[in-house]
Amino acid sequence: MKVSERLRKDADDIWEKIIKHPFVTELYNGTLPMGKFRFYILQDYNYLTSSIKNFSIISSKADSIDSMREVIEILHLESVSEFKGYEEFLRKLGYRIEDAGNIEPTPTNISYVNFLLSTSSLKSYAESITSVLPCFWSYAEIAEHHKDKLSKNENKLYVDWALVYLSKPYVNLVEKIKRLVDKAGETTSYEMLKETFITASKYEYMYWDAIYNMNAWPI
Amino acid sequence: MKVSERLRKDADDIWEKIIKHPFVTELYNGTLPMGKFRFYILQDYNYLTSSIKNFSIISSKADSIDSMREVIEILHLESVSEFKGYEEFLRKLGYRIEDAGNIEPTPTNISYVNFLLSTSSLKSYAESITSVLPCFWSYAEIAEHHKDKLSKNENKLYVDWALVYLSKPYVNLVEKIKRLVDKAGETTSYEMLKETFITASKYEYMYWDAIYNMNAWPI
Amino acid sequence: MKVSERLRKDADDIWEKIIKHPFVTELYNGTLPMGKFRFYILQDYNYLTSSIKNFSIISSKADSIDSMREVIEILHLESVSEFKGYEEFLRKLGYRIEDAGNIEPTPTNISYVNFLLSTSSLKSYAESITSVLPCFWSYAEIAEHHKDKLSKNENKLYVDWALVYLSKPYVNLVEKIKRLVDKAGETTSYEMLKETFITASKYEYMYWDAIYNMNAWPI
Amino acid sequence: MKVSERLRKDADDIWEKIIKHPFVTELYNGTLPMGKFRFYILQDYNYLTSSIKNFSIISSKADSIDSMREVIEILHLESVSEFKGYEEFLRKLGYRIEDAGNIEPTPTNISYVNFLLSTSSLKSYAESITSVLPCFWSYAEIAEHHKDKLSKNENKLYVDWALVYLSKPYVNLVEKIKRLVDKAGETTSYEMLKETFITASKYEYMYWDAIYNMNAWPI
Numbered sequence: 001m002k003v004s005e006r007l008r009k010d011a012d013d014i015w016e017k018i019i020k021h022p023f024v025t026e027l028y029n030g031t032l033p034m035g036k037f038r039f040y041i042l043q044d045y046n047y048l049t050s051s052i053k054n055f056s057i058i059s060s061k062a063d064s065i066d067s068m069r070e071v072i073e074i075l076h077l078e079s080v081s082e083f084k085g086y087e088e089f090l091r092k093l094g095y096r097i098e099d100a101g102n103i104e105p106t107p108t109n110i111s112y113v114n115f116l117l118s119t120s121s122l123k124s125y126a127e128s129i130t131s132v133l134p135c136f137w138s139y140a141e142i143a144e145h146h147k148d149k150l151s152k153n154e155n156k157l158y159v160d161w162a163l164v165y166l167s168k169p170y171v172n173l174v175e176k177i178k179r180l181v182d183k184a185g186e187t188t189s190y191e192m193l194k195e196t197f198i199t200a201s202k203y204e205y206m207y208w209d210a211i212y213n214m215n216a217w218p219i
Numbered sequence: 220m221k222v223s224e225r226l227r228k229d230a231d232d233i234w235e236k237i238i239k240h241p242f243v244t245e246l247y248n249g250t251l252p253m254g255k256f257r258f259y260i261l262q263d264y265n266y267l268t269s270s271i272k273n274f275s276i277i278s279s280k281a282d283s284i285d286s287m288r289e290v291i292e293i294l295h296l297e298s299v300s301e302f303k304g305y306e307e308f309l310r311k312l313g314y315r316i317e318d319a320g321n322i323e324p325t326p327t328n329i330s331y332v333n334f335l336l337s338t339s340s341l342k343s344y345a346e347s348i349t350s351v352l353p354c355f356w357s358y359a360e361i362a363e364h365h366k367d368k369l370s371k372n373e374n375k376l377y378v379d380w381a382l383v384y385l386s387k388p389y390v391n392l393v394e395k396i397k398r399l400v401d402k403a404g405e406t407t408s409y410e411m412l413k414e415t416f417i418t419a420s421k422y423e424y425m426y427w428d429a430i431y432n433m434n435a436w437p438i
Numbered sequence: 439m440k441v442s443e444r445l446r447k448d449a450d451d452i453w454e455k456i457i458k459h460p461f462v463t464e465l466y467n468g469t470l471p472m473g474k475f476r477f478y479i480l481q482d483y484n485y486l487t488s489s490i491k492n493f494s495i496i497s498s499k500a501d502s503i504d505s506m507r508e509v510i511e512i513l514h515l516e517s518v519s520e521f522k523g524y525e526e527f528l529r530k531l532g533y534r535i536e537d538a539g540n541i542e543p544t545p546t547n548i549s550y551v552n553f554l555l556s557t558s559s560l561k562s563y564a565e566s567i568t569s570v571l572p573c574f575w576s577y578a579e580i581a582e583h584h585k586d587k588l589s590k591n592e593n594k595l596y597v598d599w600a601l602v603y604l605s606k607p608y609v610n611l612v613e614k615i616k617r618l619v620d621k622a623g624e625t626t627s628y629e630m631l632k633e634t635f636i637t638a639s640k641y642e643y644m645y646w647d648a649i650y651n652m653n654a655w656p657i
Numbered sequence: 658m659k660v661s662e663r664l665r666k667d668a669d670d671i672w673e674k675i676i677k678h679p680f681v682t683e684l685y686n687g688t689l690p691m692g693k694f695r696f697y698i699l700q701d702y703n704y705l706t707s708s709i710k711n712f713s714i715i716s717s718k719a720d721s722i723d724s725m726r727e728v729i730e731i732l733h734l735e736s737v738s739e740f741k742g743y744e745e746f747l748r749k750l751g752y753r754i755e756d757a758g759n760i761e762p763t764p765t766n767i768s769y770v771n772f773l774l775s776t777s778s779l780k781s782y783a784e785s786i787t788s789v790l791p792c793f794w795s796y797a798e799i800a801e802h803h804k805d806k807l808s809k810n811e812n813k814l815y816v817d818w819a820l821v822y823l824s825k826p827y828v829n830l831v832e833k834i835k836r837l838v839d840k841a842g843e844t845t846s847y848e849m850l851k852e853t854f855i856t857a858s859k860y861e862y863m864y865w866d867a868i869y870n871m872n873a874w875p876i
Binding site: 049053056057060068069073075079080083 | 495506511
């Protein structure tokens with residue numbers, strides 16, 4: 001079994017809960033309150049900004065020149081098309097880019113980002129590339145699982161958002177990251193990668209949950 | 220006003236709550252359930268391990284050779300006497316060192332540590348040295364605030380633990396870190412340091428709270 | 439005066455010698471022995487590999503999300519078109535890519551690369567982006583200074599190589615890096631940037647010289 | 658054979674030349690011109706400053722908490738006693754500490770330091786701890802090889818300098834670093850460590866040579 005498949009299997013309990021989280025279900029069937037979606041877009045724009053920094057660090061640690069060039073492709077894609085996509089959503093929702101820069105990220109958003117950044121800064125390339133896989137991959141699985149709901153979804157914004165993760169380029173991107181993990185996993189202890197993948201999957205769940213509940217700092 | 224005093228003043232609301240947190244109050248008056256203290260020592264040993272790594276990174280970024288040599292003094296102290304202190308406590312509680320290495324840190328412990336490590340890895344020396352101040356300083360303020368309770372505290376372990384933070388060497392250590400922050404703060408935007416100090420103070424509160432409630436991962 | 443112009447002026451003595459170095463002059467007028475050019479292409483392919491790693495690190499430290507996205511554009515360009523260009527030259531010269539990976543870089547090549555990597559790893563973003571400017575900019579100045587020689591240059595390989603640095607995309611790339619330095623320079627001590635720019639310019643000269651003389655390690 | 662012994666054996670040709678370099682021989686028999694020794698002390702004080710930063714980085718990457726605590730011991734020793742030793746020498750030679758901070762390091766000094774710093778910043782802990790071994794170890798071998806000359810050496814400064822490297826604490830320090838390399842080497846490709854050890858040994862030779870010839874930048 002490929003390393004990525006084995007990781008996915010070992011995180012199955014958590015992924016079950018990610019895929020069925022109310023935020024996700026309601027988004028796909030169109031019943032998600034718009035206030036929660038607006039909160040999500042603002043939070044996620046902040047996440048994306050740190051994600052780009054994170055991919056820069058991962059690129060600098062890649063295990064070969066070929067892997068580095070593939071990570072740079074992803075970094076460039078994130079920096080250009082993902083950003084453009086989010087900026088379009090911000091505009092459609094009536095926000096200026098500065099609004100997104102001024103909001104306070106949820107504690108879970110901060111914890112997730114600091115987990116990713118301290119992994120890429122201080123751990124191996126294999127652990128770093130593994131830490132970003134649950135986010136990308138689970139968005140594709142969510143889309144695949146809920147796609148039939150979209151035909152009855154009357155919220156055009158939600159449908160537009162979801163279609164990105166069903167698109168060919170996005171599916172290819174996920175496959176590319178899986179291949180990088182499979183390759184890096186060949187020469188790394190599986191247990192270490194599993195711990196990373198499980199922790200990132202937990203954060204992915206907690207991230208949806210914190211946004212659905214619009215959690216602020218407890219103090 | 221010195222930068223450190225200004226930071227302390229701007230975090231006053233949070234520090235009020237740290238100093239009066241039930242974990243701390245019960246520890247000083249001796250009523251803290253031993254199970255919670257045991258949980259604390261195991262969690263904190265893990266925190267200490269990462270804290271040493273963190274001081275190594277901060278040292279490598281110090282703004283002058285003099286600051287670097289002072290950070291190395293702190294690092295060495297942590298690595299030798301703090302460690303010895305914790306290992307003694309572990310033994311008194313009947314743990315082996317390996318037991319501490321095998322426990323699962325609370326999500327808050329992990330979030331706090333990743334905040335510190337990503338700050339030292341990716342932000343300025345001034346922000347890095349500021350991020351560690353709330354932990355050291357609040358232990359000294361807690362001790363000062365609650366010290367009168369110790370005469371009636373019948374739990375010798377708790378008294379021994381508390382006396383460390385009233386000792387001359389510990390008070391000197393806190394003063395040394397304050398001076399490093401004051402010096403680094405001369406040439407850095409106060410607002411940036413304030414954000415760092417406030418976030419670290421929030422984590423300090425949440426850390427006590429997570430241990431008092433023995434919080435595990437929500438998933 | 440813009441920071442980049444001031445830097446260029448303060449390094450004028452060194453740049454004079456770079457622009458008139460025999461390697462460069464002979465390459466543009468076509469008299470450079472082919473053995474030296476072959477040696478150059480193999481050495482420079484190694485330099486390029488490290489340069490990409492270096493830009494990944496610089497990107498992770500950029501002073502704003504806008505600067506980060508511009509550095510990523512450069513990184514992507516280097517990783518795609520510069521690489522393709524070099525791989526074409528390697529093929530034209532009868533080398534396989536692996537041949538380039540197997541040669542021993544000159545001590546000066548190693549010193550230059552380690553200077554760039556330790557700057558980006560341990561110094562500020564402003565110093566890091568400044569450290570890469572002399573390489574890019576001097577290639578454009580060299581091309582501008584010697585371009586009239588190309589009409590009489592009968593070595594098609596040399597002419598092809600030179601035309602890259604006269605092309606619109608390359609000139610735009612240099613302007614982009616200058617703007618990043620100008621922007622980062624607004625909030626940084628000029629003296630620090632000057633030291634970085636001068637050192638990188640010295641390495642640029644020494645790099646040509648080491649290749650012209652095909653220097654190996656003295657031991 | 659232990660990894661450290663194997664490395665030493667594979668670098669034998671280079672070490673032969675280090676041990677018999679005129680700077681070293683003349684220093685031990687007392688005929689070294691004082692101007693060269695003064696130049697050496699100023700250069701080496703600069704090297705030491707960077708070496709401390711380097712050990713901080715290595716400490717942050719140590720492969721276990723035990724190794725980290727050992728690296729911190731070395732770092733502390735360097736920061737306290739090595740520094741004090743050099744500052745005493747500077748005073749004996751009539752320099753103020755600031756004089757050492759103001760000199761220009763030789764290109765070889767800079768290249769050696771950047772090699773060490775980019776190794777510790779970007780490569781594995783095993784390669785990082787290996788990169789510092791040749792410096793420490795060769796000083797001990799030099800002292801052992803030339804110690805009989807000291808009885809006839811009439812330059813008290815040179816004798817004082819040399820005795821440090823024959824002292825018990827210094828010999829123990831070298832043994833400690835060898836053990837760290839042996840331990841890290843258990844799980845690392847020998848070829849990678851060999852390349853690091855050989856390169857550092859070459860720089861060690863070139864360092865003596867650059868100081869003996871008081872080399873400045875060629876441009």
